[in-house]
Amino acid sequence: MNEPLLDVRGLTTSFETGQGRLTAVDDVSFSIEEGEVFGVVGESGSGKSVTALSVMRLLDDAGTVEADEVWFDGTDLLSLSEAEMRSIRGGEISMIFQDPMTSLNPVMTIGEQIAEVVRHHGDTGERTGFWSEMRRKYVTGTSTESRSWRRAIELLETVGIPEPEQRATEYPHQLSGGMRQRVVIAQALAGDPSLIIADEPTTALDVSIEAQILNEILELSEEFGISVMLITHDLGVVRETCDRVAVMYASEFMETGHVDDLFEDPHHPYTEGLLASIPRIDDDREWLSVIEGTVPDLIDKPSGCPFQDRCDYAFELCDRPLVEYELDSTKRVRHAVRCHRENERVRVDESGHVTDVPDEAVAALERRIEAENDASNDPAVADSGIRTDGGSPTGGSDEPERRGDRDEY
């Protein structure tokens, strides 16, 4: 099988705050295949957006991003210079942000906002230097004859905006919310990317527009063979649109797998809780189920499962560091869970509660934690395949080779 388009290993992002160190993304690993729609679902503040921004290296100085590897299409994004990274941003990987009211520049025509992406990442032969851009912005305006402008109009047409020539000369405030988000999509397509990160693209929109915009993103990405990382807090959206999904809670990926597996057969108590809280049309429950308690403080986050205080199944291993358990290898797509209940030596009853934790379960876990610590301290050891956690559904067969490449840099 092909290498994944994006392969992120051990991504950790933290912020220095007045109260202490806030871990916004904690040792997250995932991969996105070509042409795949990968969902990241989680509640507000769980670190979904920060994960995306970390991959794009778009966090400002306040955030510290550490990762073992961030491979994108054969390049290690972490090793790129800022200038090289700029050609990835908007070109190879583009983003769609949450609120089209605020993510478009109010004082620039929408045509120019799209055209500038075309100019910077395409082959239009137009000058993109600082003074050329400043002259274009403040003196001459964008020439409607230029290739970038014509391409912008094409893109507006592609995303279904009527009268694109006219619209291109207008400002964001002259468009409705749905139209604006279409402009944002056009902008994301303008650099001809292979991955679009859509960060809650419909949250700020009217529900009636939501489906339209989502379809637009999905249809276009399919048409142009673009992978999508869809960040959302809406499980319904995930179910309808994603191929694979990761459930994020308190800065960690709790469960990753194919969307059907995850919805039919959730293994993590948090996923279970989330699914149970969705109201159903045939519900006769008087109260929807809720997950009791609140999200833990991410400042000076303790090791161990962040969900343990709210978990009905909590048992003595829960304050040990989490490791990833891979389920049922016969499944088409890797299904991984970070919950010690999945430790094969831990005995679980029908209802899912832990009945017995034999000593060898504890010992096995300790060995594994130790092995992982060694692996993350020394990348060479990681080649040996001790780490069984990994986002790639393909397993680790072609990994040593690629890692070997990297050592040569």
Next chain:
Amino acid sequence: MGLKQYLLKRLVHSVFVMFFVVTVVFFAVRAVPGDPARLMLGGDADPAALEALRQELGLNQPLYVQYFQWLRRLLTGNFGESIRTGEPVLGSLAQVAGPTLSIAGLGMVIALVIAIPTGILSSVKRYEIEDYLSTTVAFFGISMPAFWIGIVLILVIGVNVDAVPTFGYTPIDEGVSPWFRSIILPAFAVGFPYGGILMRMMRSSMLEVLNEDYMRTARAKGLNSNLVLFKHGLQNALIPVVTLAGIFLAVVLGGVVAVEIVFGIRGLGRLLIGSINRRDFPLIQGTVLIISFVFVLANIVVDLLYTMINPRIKYGGGE
């Protein structure tokens, strides 16, 4: 609404504003104790002579009669004559408008040229040495009155540098360079406090803009930080600065009045203060009228600029 209609509307508004200003001034100067006739003839003047002079100047008539007479003459473009010298007010104003407008204009330019780059620098380098330095200088400018800055400039620069005179004004038709050198210090003195205010505005406005989503979008497009800042940020950050630049123009005009005295320049400000001291009513009214006209006009220009840099604003507020 077209530009012409908008301008026409604004000019009509301005007429009302100025009418209000001169009316207030007309009555206010007469409410202040002091009698022009007595000031002219001295404290021990003959009462009959005083009475005769008042008669001659029309000061014996009821206030409202004086007011309407003045207003009627004003409508025909006649600003009246100075009580003291008998010269037409308009002529005196024309003589002194040059230096004042030169100083105020150059002061504004200096303020903007200093304030906008340092404001941007300060916001980008927030809490770093550049920020502390420019913020301190800006606070210095805001706290110190223009005339004091003028005195310091005379002592420090004017006395030591022969090229810049510390006294007087050279009209522009005697050469651009002498003209420029004669107004550079007073212009700096009025521009500095104004620049301090604008720099603070620019800084906070740019700080706000830096946190906007569209700035993140611009970075996510792969633009370099200069393009993000100046192509995507600058115009947005200037919007509130331009608005306040118009309002705080009063700082410049007020500063000019005092600075002209420090630098011994015969400008509008000196004329105004002299005429107040002499209770030269027509001259006071004329000067205030001109100053308010400049202020109102400058604000129209600012509003036009504002509609240019902010596409969300339309002339006259919507269609």
